[in-house]
Amino acid sequence: MAAETARALQPSLVVLEDCDLVAEDRDFGDAGRPLLFDTLDGLSEDADVAFVLTTNRADVLEPALAQRPGRVDLAIEIPLPDREGRLKLFTLYSEKLEFSLECLEDAADATEGITASFAKEAIRRAVVNAAAEGRTALDADLVTAVAELMSDQDQLTAKLLASATEWPQEDLDADPEGLDEGLEPNADEHPLR
Structure with a gap:
C-alpha cells in the first residue's frame, strides 16, 4: 500500500519511523520475510521514491537490509545531543x-x-x-x-x-495499583524471586 501511494505521488519521500518493528532480524522469530522488504521491493527501479528509515535499535534489524545493494544507500547515526x-x-x-x-x-x-x-x-x-x-x-x-x-x-x-x-524488598512487594488485592501472598510464585 505504501509503495503504491508513494508511486502515485512521485516524486515522493516515505518516512518510516521505528523500522525495526517491520524489519526485525529473522533469527529473532519465525515470521519469515520482514514486512519492510515487501514495501521496498514493491517499487520498480525507475520509481522516484526515497525512503527514510529511523530506528533506535539498529542492532535488531535484518542484516539483508544492508547486504543487498540499493536497499539502503546511506546510514547515519544521530548521537544524543551535547x-x-x-x-x-x-x-x-x-x-x-x-x-x-x-x-x-x-x-x-x-x-x-x-x-x-x-x-x-x-x-x-x-x-x-x-x-x-x-x-x-x-x-x-x-x-x-x-x-x-x-x-x-x-x-x-x-x-x-x-x-x-538487587531490587529492594519493598519494590518487589509493592502493589500500587492494588492488582494483588485479595490474593494470598506466596513467595514462591513471585515472578522476580
Whole structure:
C-alpha cells in the first residue's frame, strides 16, 4: 500500500519511523520475510521514491537490509545531543514561554544523555503543571519537571538493568495499583524471586 501511494505521488519521500518493528532480524522469530522488504521491493527501479528509515535499535534489524545493494544507500547515526544541543532544544520548545536563559542553561546542564523528546516532555510537563494551577509556567516549574523526569528515568533504568536480587524488598512487594488485592501472598510464585 505504501509503495503504491508513494508511486502515485512521485516524486515522493516515505518516512518510516521505528523500522525495526517491520524489519526485525529473522533469527529473532519465525515470521519469515520482514514486512519492510515487501514495501521496498514493491517499487520498480525507475520509481522516484526515497525512503527514510529511523530506528533506535539498529542492532535488531535484518542484516539483508544492508547486504543487498540499493536497499539502503546511506546510514547515519544521530548521537544524543551535547550540552549545546540540549540548550537549543530547551530554547526551541520553550520559544513562546518566559523561562530565563539561566533556567534553560541549568536544564541543559542537568540532562546529559537525554533525547530531544525528553526536552520536549519537560517543557510540556512544566506548562501543564502550571496550567493546572491556573498560571503561566515559571522557571521553578521547569526545574521541577526536569527533576521529576530525570528521577523517573533513573528509577526505570536502574530497575531494567538491575537483577531481581538487587531490587529492594519493598519494590518487589509493592502493589500500587492494588492488582494483588485479595490474593494470598506466596513467595514462591513471585515472578522476580
